[in-house]
Amino acid sequence: MTRRTGEPPHHNTLTCYTNYGCRLPDCVERYRAWRDGREAAIKAGEWQPHVDAEPVRQHLLMLAERKITLHRAAAMAGVGLSSLHPLFQPQNGRRRPVRHTVRAEVAAKVLAVTPDAATPGRMDPTGTARRIKALVADGWPMRHIGYQLGFGATYVHQIVQRAADGHLVVTSTALTVADGYERLKDQQPSEHGVSQRVINLARNHATSRRWPPTRYWADRMDVIDDPHFEPMYGLKRREIVAQDANWVMRTTGLDRATTAARLGISKAYIDHAFREHPEYAIEVAA
Structure with a gap:
């Protein structure tokens, strides 16, 4: 949107x-x-907002053995990647506590993902477009986003435009954007040779269109891919x-x-x- x-x-x-x-x-x-x-559920001792994360973790490992990455599993389940990352140790050598519980609705969505459903194809473009727009709001021009993701100079703009027109996005493209978003959201465009003038132009472009920046989505990654969630940023x-x-x-x-x-x-x-x-x-x- x-x-x-x-x-x-x-x-x-x-x-x-x-x-x-x-x-x-x-x-x-x-x-x-x-x-x-x-x-009522709390009084009856039946309230379970969180469940054991181990079945979810094992299911994700099974999907990984079948070449379904964590990013792709999250996209297919319609959950934020930030809901799944804490279930595993990071691969960069750092150590952190591994989460042992997960929200019940997240578990249900992930466990519903099967290898048979993971055939290459197209998917809803909402999350892909939102990630690109958030990076623009942070000062990343679309051309530079494309360069960082290995796309052509105008391809990122085409993704956003086609999403606005209701076109689905190729699944591999969505996963590339999701990976790039996780990598770029904590980096400054100026560190990659983008001038302050161009950074300001990108931010102004996003502001005029009310595109939320990455800080807005930081606490809303569970809905960034949800087409029914409509951000009211700037209203x-x-x-x-x-x-x-x-x-x-x-x-x-x-x-x-x-x-x-x-x-x-x-x-x-x-x-x-x-x-x-x-x-x-x-x-x-x-």
């Missing part, structure tokens, strides 16, 4: 409530149901209100005054938000 369009935020998971302060009644009820279920309160009001009015047919009451704000605030962001403005039949 290159930038937000007229579509409202995603309201089918807990993310909008927990990450963005969404308080639509349906979203509040969804969160309360999850919270109540969690508390101001009034634009979020305009989007929420647009979504409520389109899906319920309510007028602005009733929508305002449902969102817990004034009608004047919605009017102001729509004036500032007319792309979301909407009227409904009386």
